[in-house]
Amino acid sequence: MIINVGIVDDKAVNRNTVKKKLESYSEVSIILEAGNGKDFLDQLKELAEDKRPHIVLMDLDMPIMDGIDTIKIGSATYPKIKFIVLTVFEDSERIFEAIKAGANGYLLKDDKAINIMEAISNVIDFNGVPMSPIIARKAMELMLGKKPTNSDASATTQLGLTQRETEILKELASGATYNAIGEKLFISPLTVRKHVANLYEKLHVSNRTQIINIAQKNNLI
Numbered sequence: 001m002i003i004n005v006g007i008v009d010d011k012a013v014n015r016n017t018v019k020k021k022l023e024s025y026s027e028v029s030i031i032l033e034a035g036n037g038k039d040f041l042d043q044l045k046e047l048a049e050d051k052r053p054h055i056v057l058m059d060l061d062m063p064i065m066d067g068i069d070t071i072k073i074g075s076a077t078y079p080k081i082k083f084i085v086l087t088v089f090e091d092s093e094r095i096f097e098a099i100k101a102g103a104n105g106y107l108l109k110d111d112k113a114i115n116i117m118e119a120i121s122n123v124i125d126f127n128g129v130p131m132s133p134i135i136a137r138k139a140m141e142l143m144l145g146k147k148p149t150n151s152d153a154s155a156t157t158q159l160g161l162t163q164r165e166t167e168i169l170k171e172l173a174s175g176a177t178y179n180a181i182g183e184k185l186f187i188s189p190l191t192v193r194k195h196v197a198n199l200y201e202k203l204h205v206s207n208r209t210q211i212i213n214i215a216q217k218n219n220l221i
Helices: 012-022 037-045 067-077 092-101 113-126 133-144 152-159 163-174 178-185 189-203 208-217
Strands: 003-008 028-034 055-058 082-087 105-108
Touching (some): 003 012, 003 113, 012 113, 037 067, 055 113, 082 113, 092 105, 163 189, 189 208
16 A cells, blocks of 8 residues: 655755655655644645545644644544644643644654654554653653643634634534524624634635534534
8 A cells, every 4th residue: 555645844945854754754745834723724635535645744833824723624524534644842831732633643743754654554554652761751641740720811822713603613513504593692694604614714614524623623512
């Protein structure tokens, strides 16, 4: 089986370094490159399901849309795609956020090619959660210590939603019609439709099922 791989990093030199590390592995095909999360999600929309990457190596610190938000939206919208964080960050907060967002592994950019390839195989073949040793140690420390709390406010802030958009997202997830939402929130169905269009654009989704997945993943319902 050929494993289709995507690389998301805002620096071309980093993407090229990763490609060079993997180019000797015949079982891997780099089929997608993106400079930030929005670019990645926009490209996915144009690809048929069988043309999408099986696994994505994701940087965290990027402009426009960072890796955490990209994984959060991508894993909810495209549940078959697996995400491995490939970054320079080692701090506990970022590890927890990435895993909570849906990351399937967490490696450092200076990991050797064989470690990256083994992590890809681990995720694809065994649904594992590979981590660099230093990351695994920090994750264990995090599990034994205090975990950050999640709230509607922090989730909606990370997703870039307004209070009204959050209210409408929750109503959509509950199955309410535009008319019912309008009556409950004292706004017209046309206004509801405009807010829904904004939600679809911000969350990079195209239907209510994907909206529900994102709402569930962020504990908004």
